[in-house]
Amino acid sequence: MSIATDSLPRKTAWALFIVSAAGIALYSAPPYLTLDPDWSKIPLNGAYVSHLLWVSVHGVPGAVALLIGPFQFIAGFRSRFPKWHRYMGRIYAMCxxxxxxxxxxxxLMSTSGIPAQIGFILLAMAWLFTMWKGYQAARTRRFADHRLWMIRNYALTFAAVLLRVFLGLGSVAMAIWPQVTFSDIYLASIWGSILVCAVLAEWLFVSPSPRGRG
Ligand code: HEM
Incomplete structure (x- = not known):
């Protein structure tokens, strides 16, 4: 995703991308800085006193990664400020x-039920795996591979944005169709956001020939 920001539709898409990532990061994570259970947006599992702590230690770095990520893909930023790219890349990787x-x-502690938990567990593993592959490629100076793995990694980071968009749309669906439950919406949104982000990233940015794409 070396982003070409030359045409108006591309500039608009790029702006929407940054604004939605920043919006979700700044909206969803700050309450977790308080470590106050009353501010949690998810139900906490009473069996684990550390549940809120783990969600907070997860959500705050997740938000920082969401904010930093887009800038790493701007070719002009990388070539003009290579040190900053490396410095921000290390912060991103730690997050x-x-x-x-x-x-x-x-x-593991979530109260959302096994199908949702499995979605999150696989996502966490894929998040770490793609980060490892991207880091390894950068360390061995295989920059084309580094780019591809970091696109895959950020696509998974961005699933957090799409998840919240789908949850918003889901609340509209619940108002229209009373038989639809929150748990249906939550589960569909988790799996849907992962799938859509992963497929779109492969199709739009990883495929070798953008012009010949079917
Ligand atoms: C991509 C890998 C990710 C995984 C595997 C993951 C996993 C999880 C899990 C398991 C929960 C608890 C949900 C529940 O119990 O129902 C959660 C909540 C949360 N996550 Fe993530 N997440 C990811 C990405 C992100 C990112 C990039 C952000 C950045 C904003 C983020 C921010 C949060 C926040 C703030 C919560 C608390 C619930 C809320 O307020 O919506 N997560 N995440």
Whole structure:
């Protein structure tokens, strides 16, 4: 995702991308800085006193990664400020490592039910795996591979944005169709956001020939 920001539709898409990532990061994570259970937006599992702590240790670095990520893909920023790219890349990587381990533990403690927990657990593993592959590629100076793995990684980071968009749409669906439950919406949104982000990233940015794409 070396982003070409030359045309108006591209500029608009790029602006929407940054604004939605920043919006979700700044909206969802700050309450967890308080470590106050009353501010939690998810039901906490009474069996684990540390549940809120794990969700907070997950959500805050997740939000920082969401904020930093887009700038790493701007070719002009990378070439003009390579040191900043490396410095921000290290912060991003640390956020993913901490966020995915804490996300994994949060998933184990989650009250959302086994299908949702499995979605989160697989997502946490894929988040860490793609980060590792991207880091390894950068360390061995395989920059084309580094780019591809970081696109895959950020696509998973961005699933947090799409998840909240789907939950918003889901609340509209619940108002229209009373038989639809919150748990249906939550589960569909988790799996849907992962799938849509992963497929769109492969199709739009990883495929080798953008012009010949079917
Ligand atoms: C991509 C890998 C991610 C995984 C595996 C993951 C996993 C989880 C899990 C398991 C929970 C608890 C949900 C529940 O119990 O129902 C959670 C909540 C949360 N996550 Fe993530 N998450 C990821 C990405 C992110 C990102 C990028 C952010 C950045 C904003 C984020 C921010 C939060 C916040 C703030 C919560 C608390 C619930 C809320 O307020 O919506 N997560 N996440």
């Amino acid at each position: 993913i490592v901490i966020g995915s381990v804490a996300g994994f533990v949060s998933a």
